[in-house]
Structure formats: structure tokens, C-alpha cells
Amino acid sequence: MDTGTTPTDSTLTVAGLTAWLRAYATLITRHEDELTELDAAIGDADHGTNMARGMKSVTALLADRTFETLDALAKQTGMALVSSVGGASGPLYGTFWIRFARPLAGLAEADAEELGRALHAAVEGVRQRGKAEAGDKTMLDALLPALDAYDTALAEGAGLSTALARAADAAEAGCAATIPLVAHKGRASYLGERSAGHQDPGATSAALLLRAATR
Amino acid sequence: MKKLINAPDDVVAESLRGFEAAYPGRVRVDHAMATVYRAEKPLLGTVGLVSGGGSGHEPLHAGYVGHGMLSAACCGQIFTSPVPDQVLAATRQVDAGAGVLHLVKNYTGDVMNFEMAAEMAADEGGTEIATVVLDDDVAVQDSTWTAGRRGTGATVFAEKLAGAAAEEGRSLAEVAAIARRVNENARSMGMALAPCTPPSAGRPNFTLAEDEMELGVGIHGEPGRATVPLAPAAEIAEQLLTPVLADLPFSRGDEVLALVNGMGATPLLELYLMYGEVQRILQAHGIRVVRPLVGNHITSLDMAGCSVTLLRADDELVGLWDAPVDTPALRWGR
Numbered sequence: 001m002d003t004g005t006t007p008t009d010s011t012l013t014v015a016g017l018t019a020w021l022r023a024y025a026t027l028i029t030r031h032e033d034e035l036t037e038l039d040a041a042i043g044d045a046d047h048g049t050n051m052a053r054g055m056k057s058v059t060a061l062l063a064d065r066t067f068e069t070l071d072a073l074a075k076q077t078g079m080a081l082v083s084s085v086g087g088a089s090g091p092l093y094g095t096f097w098i099r100f101a102r103p104l105a106g107l108a109e110a111d112a113e114e115l116g117r118a119l120h121a122a123v124e125g126v127r128q129r130g131k132a133e134a135g136d137k138t139m140l141d142a143l144l145p146a147l148d149a150y151d152t153a154l155a156e157g158a159g160l161s162t163a164l165a166r167a168a169d170a171a172e173a174g175c176a177a178t179i180p181l182v183a184h185k186g187r188a189s190y191l192g193e194r195s196a197g198h199q200d201p202g203a204t205s206a207a208l209l210l211r212a213a214t215r
Numbered sequence: 216m217k218k219l220i221n222a223p224d225d226v227v228a229e230s231l232r233g234f235e236a237a238y239p240g241r242v243r244v245d246h247a248m249a250t251v252y253r254a255e256k257p258l259l260g261t262v263g264l265v266s267g268g269g270s271g272h273e274p275l276h277a278g279y280v281g282h283g284m285l286s287a288a289c290c291g292q293i294f295t296s297p298v299p300d301q302v303l304a305a306t307r308q309v310d311a312g313a314g315v316l317h318l319v320k321n322y323t324g325d326v327m328n329f330e331m332a333a334e335m336a337a338d339e340g341g342t343e344i345a346t347v348v349l350d351d352d353v354a355v356q357d358s359t360w361t362a363g364r365r366g367t368g369a370t371v372f373a374e375k376l377a378g379a380a381a382e383e384g385r386s387l388a389e390v391a392a393i394a395r396r397v398n399e400n401a402r403s404m405g406m407a408l409a410p411c412t413p414p415s416a417g418r419p420n421f422t423l424a425e426d427e428m429e430l431g432v433g434i435h436g437e438p439g440r441a442t443v444p445l446a447p448a449a450e451i452a453e454q455l456l457t458p459v460l461a462d463l464p465f466s467r468g469d470e471v472l473a474l475v476n477g478m479g480a481t482p483l484l485e486l487y488l489m490y491g492e493v494q495r496i497l498q499a500h501g502i503r504v505v506r507p508l509v510g511n512h513i514t515s516l517d518m519a520g521c522s523v524t525l526l527r528a529d530d531e532l533v534g535l536w537d538a539p540v541d542t543p544a545l546r547w548g549r
Contacts, residue, residue: 036416044294044435045416053292082331086269086295091327129327186323189361190437 011109024212025055038201042188047201054085074101099125112160137183139202145174146210168210175207216417223414227270238543249290250305251277262381262390263309266318268325269294275513278544284378294435296324302332314343314387320366321350345387347394351403353462354431354439365433368474368524369401371512379538402462404455405522407432411515434515452492455523467501474524479514
């Protein structure tokens, strides 16, 4: 059930963000085993399980409560993830949504530019929390290219849904590009050179996050 | 996978139920938060000690909750750090007016979750928090290109010695300084003979051939150095101690607390044998073990193997080690 009100070409509404989160929960469930297997190769084999537990708690939040504004929904989503995921993904995805909320304070809908500001704040939050940079073989390797693609699309005059679609494509490309990288952060960094040859599980779940926005 | 479990998702919660039942009147478990406390109320004016991490390392941390050691332990899912809510709740509960020390093993998830909990506590105000991150494992190259050294066996020493300092009524800064001193003077190295099987994954988290062992393994089986040929215990002891001794470095005349730790599936027969080898090698280097500790203290589910931790000691640290302790997993002098 990954349908719902999708972002229109002009704005992201509370219903649109809700649909995005529901679509993400569905994608996480569908890819739970894959995420765990990717994590088994270079981490500790719990990324799928942890993200599934987190998105279950977000789904419960969506069922329990209604939200008037984007920032309220995003902030509660972040808090739900922080409170349920654990590991490194909890603080990272939690920070993503908590920071995403800030530029959207009081807004019931956001246009492409406002959403862009929220995405920038969210990714900056992830960067600060994880102290990682591009090329460290982390979720940033999906998020940073996605941000660039989003900005470029906007600069070329694309609407919100086109920009999100291009961001999702770039996130997937960035995720695939983590395969040859040597991990510098997280538990995969203990493998050193041996972490090369495996796709990063965090970049994979991050690419799914952007893909969910296009559903 | 053959395990004494009901369902993989329920392992931690059900284990905590049994843990609480096994130590009536000594520990109290907040089941909603998966957090373990001493049964008795914190003594007013003493520093609270909160630690925690993924489950699967028992008796760490819950087994060290009690007089002279931890005030509370936050239990994450298996091999997954606890969430900030757990740490924040524990911090509030054990705050007896003298502040709370967070003892955190250096793993990305643990560091971030404790950091968020400390930020939340600071936002709300009220409790003074100090944090000491433990990173004693010499198997990992400590550089900007890794997540840094892992926290392993030194955690047991830090919890015991900082716990004793807190029990004496020392200030938060003083208790934190003891933990920091423990970390600065302790080094560890581990090895695995066989991998462990996390219940949710259902299969071993790495593979080793019959004639291989993993050198420099962490407490989840993460590799550190290399997969090498299996060797006799005397040689394994050398392989573990050589990098440990070189790193601090330890020198002739040093007195140390030594921990030979089992990873969960190694019998005491073998751990004592290993301690004999460790003691022999240290003696040859002119290093005297003043207090040994042998057993399963920071485990990795059913992983086979061991780790060695040396803590360079002085009279003060040895005194804190000898101070009474009364926890499910460590108990003397009281």
C-alpha cells in the first residue's frame, strides 16, 4: 500500500509527506532482508531489522495522530525513529527528520524551494551527527548526490516532483557507487580494504528514502 | 540455528525478565525501557554511573549493576546500541544530585545515542553529565580513516574503578577522571576461533575455516587485523600480547591488572590455560600482574575465542579495584 496522495508538481502537503513516509515504510519492509544482508557483509547484520522496527513505529504514529503542519509531522517522525531504531541509524535518520522540520516551521505545505531548504538542513544534520563526508561509504554518499541533483533540477526550472525523481535517481547512482569504496565510518571501517566490493547498507536505505518520495 | 529462545525479537525482553527474577532484591528492571537499576535507591550526593550498549555481551552491562559499580545499565537490542530515551530515563533515575557519568564504548551507534541523550538532558536542564568514551582495542588502526578504536575489555575495569570512586563520594569530575585514566592506561586485543550467531540473522556473522582464526576481532566478530592460521595457545597469547605491550607501551617494572576474557563459547578450562600463558609472557617482560581477572565478562553471544586486556595500575587504581563490589557478575569484599 504505497499509494496515497503523492507530491504534486508544485507543493508537498502534509498528506504528501504522510504518503512519502508510508511509501518508505513499505519499501523498508520489502527490502528488510536485503538491507540486513548488505549489513551482514560489512557491518553487524541488523540494519534491515532496525529500520523495519523504526518505520513500524512511524507507521503507528501516522495511524495515531493527525498533523496540521509539515514540521510537526517531520519532527515527530524523527523522534519516533530516534526512540526505536538504536544503532547508528536511529540518531542519523532521527536527526534527518528533526532537522528537516526546522525550515518548514508552521507550514502546511512547501514549494520546491522550501522543500529544498528542508532537505539541505536534513542532510547537514546527518553530516554533523555522523561526522562523515562524501566518499566515507555512508548514507551521505546517497544523500549528497541527491541534494545536488535536486538543486540542479530546480535551477533548470523543474517542478517539485521532477526534482524529487532526479534526486532519487542520483541517490541510487550514489548508492551503487559506494560498492568500490573503503569505509571510513561506522562498523564497516574496521574491515579497512575488505569493506570494498560491498554496497553500503546506509546508502541503500537512504536511496530508498528518496525513491519513496516519488511514489 | 539452535538456541534457547522463543522468538528472535523477544530475546532481550525475555532475558531481562529472567535476569530480574534471578536477582530478587538486588536489581530492578524497567521492562518498558529495557533498563536495569540497583534495587536500592541511589545514595544522595553520589555520582550516578550509567552504561549500556547492545545486548549479547553479558554479563556486561546489566551484570555489573550494583554496589560499587554501575547505577544503571541500558540494554539495546542484540548488538544494537540503546536508544537515547533509555539513556535519558536512566540518567534521570540515578541522578542523586552529584551528576551522572556516561561510560560509552567507542562504537558509532553507542556514541551517537549517548550523545543525543546528553543533548536532550542538557536541553531540559537539571542533571550534570560527563561522558567517557572507552577505546582500548589496539586491533583497530586509530586514525581519521576509521571510526576509531573499539571499546572492549577496559570497559569492565572502568565500570569497576569509576564505580568504586563514585561509591566513595568523589565528585563527578573525579569519577570521570578515574574512568579516563583507566582508558588511557588500558589496552586490549581479541581473537575468535569461531563466529557467533545473532538470533535475528539466524546464521553466523562471519566464516572461518577449521584451521583458521580471526585475529583482532571485536566484540561482535568484526575483524580488526587478519584471518590467520590456527596456532597453539602459547603462540596465540604472544599474538595478542605483542601488539598490546607495544602500544602503550608497557615496560619492564609495570604492574598491571590483567583480564583474560572469554567471548561466550570458550570454556574456563581454556581461559585459565590462556591466563597461564599470558602470565608467563608478562613475567618474561618484567611485568607483574597484581590483580588478575579470568572469565566471561564482555562476551559476544556464542562466539568462541578470547581477549586480553592489560591496565597499567598504581596504588590508587588497585585500591579502587579491591574496594567492595556487589553485583550479579562481580562480587567481593562486602
